[in-house]
Amino acid sequence: MSAAHTLRTEIPNASHRELDTYDTRRLVDAFVIDQKSAVEAVVQSSADIARAVDASVPRMLSGGRLVYAGAGTSGRLGLLDSVELVPTFSWEPERAIALLAGGPNAIHRAVEGAEDSREQGAADVEAAQVGANDVVLAIAASGTTPYALGVIEKASASGALTVGIANNPGTPLLAAAQIAILLDTGSEVISGSTRLKAGSAQKIALNTFSSALMVRLNKVYGNLMVDVKPTNAKLIRRCVNLTMLATGVDEDTAIAALDGSNFHVKTAIVMIRRSLGFEAARRLLDRVGGSVRLALTEAK
Numbered sequence: 001m002s003a004a005h006t007l008r009t010e011i012p013n014a015s016h017r018e019l020d021t022y023d024t025r026r027l028v029d030a031f032v033i034d035q036k037s038a039v040e041a042v043v044q045s046s047a048d049i050a051r052a053v054d055a056s057v058p059r060m061l062s063g064g065r066l067v068y069a070g071a072g073t074s075g076r077l078g079l080l081d082s083v084e085l086v087p088t089f090s091w092e093p094e095r096a097i098a099l100l101a102g103g104p105n106a107i108h109r110a111v112e113g114a115e116d117s118r119e120q121g122a123a124d125v126e127a128a129q130v131g132a133n134d135v136v137l138a139i140a141a142s143g144t145t146p147y148a149l150g151v152i153e154k155a156s157a158s159g160a161l162t163v164g165i166a167n168n169p170g171t172p173l174l175a176a177a178q179i180a181i182l183l184d185t186g187s188e189v190i191s192g193s194t195r196l197k198a199g200s201a202q203k204i205a206l207n208t209f210s211s212a213l214m215v216r217l218n219k220v221y222g223n224l225m226v227d228v229k230p231t232n233a234k235l236i237r238r239c240v241n242l243t244m245l246a247t248g249v250d251e252d253t254a255i256a257a258l259d260g261s262n263f264h265v266k267t268a269i270v271m272i273r274r275s276l277g278f279e280a281a282r283r284l285l286d287r288v289g290g291s292v293r294l295a296l297t298e299a300k
Helices: 024-034 036-044 046-061 072-089 103-107 118-127 146-157 172-176 197-216 233-247 251-259 265-274 278-287
Strands: 066-070 096-100 135-140 161-166 179-182
Touching: 024 036, 036 046, 036 197, 046 135, 046 161, 046 179, 046 197, 066 072, 066 118, 066 146, 066 197, 072 096, 072 103, 072 135, 072 197, 096 103, 096 118, 118 146, 135 146, 135 197, 146 161, 146 172, 161 172, 161 197, 172 179, 233 251, 233 265, 251 265, 265 278
Parallel strands: 066 096, 066 135, 135 161, 161 179
Antiparallel strands: none
8 A cells, every 4th residue: 555545634535425426505515514624633733833933933033034835735825824924914025935846837837746856845945045043834735745855854954943734644744843733634525635624724824823923023912913014005004993903093193103104003003102203112112122012111
């Protein structure tokens, strides 16, 4: 029996052997209800995700990068998380990069055979100049993808923190990573289609990891995303609303503070709450590591 047939994600789902005979409502319900397992798998891995967050904080404070790597669906989910950090938390785009088996062309279509090259994974890590302050998240539903294994081995040798995310227990990717995050989602409704609940679990885990990391890095005040980058009309409106929520002022006052702070919500909040000008508010935030909470209690 091949290794693929021993992976839980590849085992046919015994509950849906007659899937192609279902009426449409039953078919849809089968897919939706099965997604509950994705949430439960992430819940079971929460302690390991927390370990990854705590281990990543000092590296990020030292100027390190988040490096996501994978093939196919796993690689695209890593890319998505890396891209979303920029507008949501004003994270520098050069500090969240994605390595995808097959390169940029693989974003839109499958590049056959790209995931089978361990050497290419290592080469991509070397080309990205991964170092000791970086955190590398290698993602592979199977936990056996050669590209991801090449990434994690080369990243480890470069001194980076390595986090392996896989949907099958006892697999090489989890064994090779310094921190292993197992998302044990089991068999899929469509046998082997890990774009289903395996992919959902990966998306939840990545969202959870990066969002928790950004909270630890003072990108959030209370539960308000106060480091949002206002790149469009919707986000500009959101900046106004966040400033109003954090300070209790009216819209005109919030807009005036935002106009005076280059539409930086954190600074606008401190300006209003501490009755400070822009420069003084910025210096105060810099002194406390960008924490709005500390800036509101720190001596001026």
